[in-house]
Amino acid sequence: KTEEQWRPFNKTRVYMSDLESALHYSLRVEVASHSVINGTDLTALRHYISVLKKYFPGRPPVKNALKAVNDWLQDQKGTSINYSDFRATLKTTSPDSYLPKAVRWVGCQGSKPQFRGFPCAMWTLFHTLTVQAVETGSNDPQEVLQAMRRYVGSFFGCRPCADHFQNMADESMDQVLSPSTAVLWLWSRHNRVNARLAGELSEDPHFPKVQWPPPDLCVSCHSLKPSGEHTWLLPEVLAFLKTYYSAQHLSHDYLS
Ligand code: FAD
Numbered sequence: 001k002t003e004e005q006w007r008p009f010n011k012t013r014v015y016m017s018d019l020e021s022a023l024h025y026s027l028r029v030e031v032a033s034h035s036v037i038n039g040t041d042l043t044a045l046r047h048y049i050s051v052l053k054k055y056f057p058g059r060p061p062v063k064n065a066l067k068a069v070n071d072w073l074q075d076q077k078g079t080s081i082n083y084s085d086f087r088a089t090l091k092t093t094s095p096d097s098y099l100p101k102a103v104r105w106v107g108c109q110g111s112k113p114q115f116r117g118f119p120c121a122m123w124t125l126f127h128t129l130t131v132q133a134v135e136t137g138s139n140d141p142q143e144v145l146q147a148m149r150r151y152v153g154s155f156f157g158c159r160p161c162a163d164h165f166q167n168m169a170d171e172s173m174d175q176v177l178s179p180s181t182a183v184l185w186l187w188s189r190h191n192r193v194n195a196r197l198a199g200e201l202s203e204d205p206h207f208p209k210v211q212w213p214p215p216d217l218c219v220s221c222h223s224l225k226p227s228g229e230h231t232w233l234l235p236e237v238l239a240f241l242k243t244y245y246s247a248q249h250l251s252h253d254y255l256s
Pocket of ligand 1: 108115116117119120121122123124127152158160161162164165186187188189190191193194197202203204207208209212213
């Protein structure tokens with residue numbers, strides 16, 4: 001990328017532009033690969049849109065558009081829908097209801113087009129949704145995680161990624177019993193993925209995979225056992241995640 005195209009950003013912030021871009025890409029590109037949506041895929045789409053409607057910390061017109069799409073899906077009583085009909089509901093545009101129509105990565109920019117972008121924004125979106133569920137007082141610890149599991153299973157374009165994620169979900173997702181534990185579950189699984197992918201060809205050399213948050217983002221999250229082995233201080237990690245991914249802390253820079 002040339003310097004003019006690069007959008008400088010702050011690593012201590014989450015960007016609404018990445019979250020809106022994730023919505024655009026998932027709803028208009030990934031889901032679009034199914035011309036007819038039925039069975040478990042339709043269930044996955046319903047759950048995904050439902051958690052977005054409840055927890056996406058969006059600008060009012062984006063929240064209105066998500067509510068309209070959710071209402072439309074609830075009105076569909078058959079066992080299948082056509083993507084073209086779904087897409088038509090995304091299109092309804094007015095000053096007080098719209099969904100973004102393009103991607104503009106900021107915190108998820110890659111140093112080359114093949115790096116980062118949507119997969120980065122998908123993680124960012126779901127971390128944000130788990131934190132929003134806590135912030136809004138949800139009492140359903142499984143809601144956001146199961147929506148992610150279903151979405152990834154039905155629609156996530158990277159199929160090996162989906163298989164890995166399903167394995168982790170099968171192993172322990174059911175044991176998550178509170179919304180705060182859901183935040184920590186997703187954080188620790190994401191770190192497992194980071195550890196597995198560190199040094200792989202898919203890694204952007206400008207954004208090496210680390211166990212996150214590194215000390216420069218949260219020094220109090222880290223500790224050493226008497227043996228000298230690294231350990232996470234989970235209450236500190238939870239507090240950090242709840243601030244980092246909170247609605248109040250989101251940056252609205254670069255939004256059009
Ligand atoms: P990402 O890992 O995408 O992280 C995005 C941002 O989240 C980071 O910049 C950081 O700010 C923050 N973050 C990082 N770690 C954490 C954490 N533990 N908790 C909270 N926030 C964090 N790629 C593969 O090659 N193989 C796979 O099997 C694979 N599985 C995937 C499964 C899922 C469900 C998803 C969404 C993606 C998967 N990917 C996989 C893609 C891969 O994980 C990265 O998204 C991609 O390589 C881009 O990496 P990134 O540097 O932008 O950081």
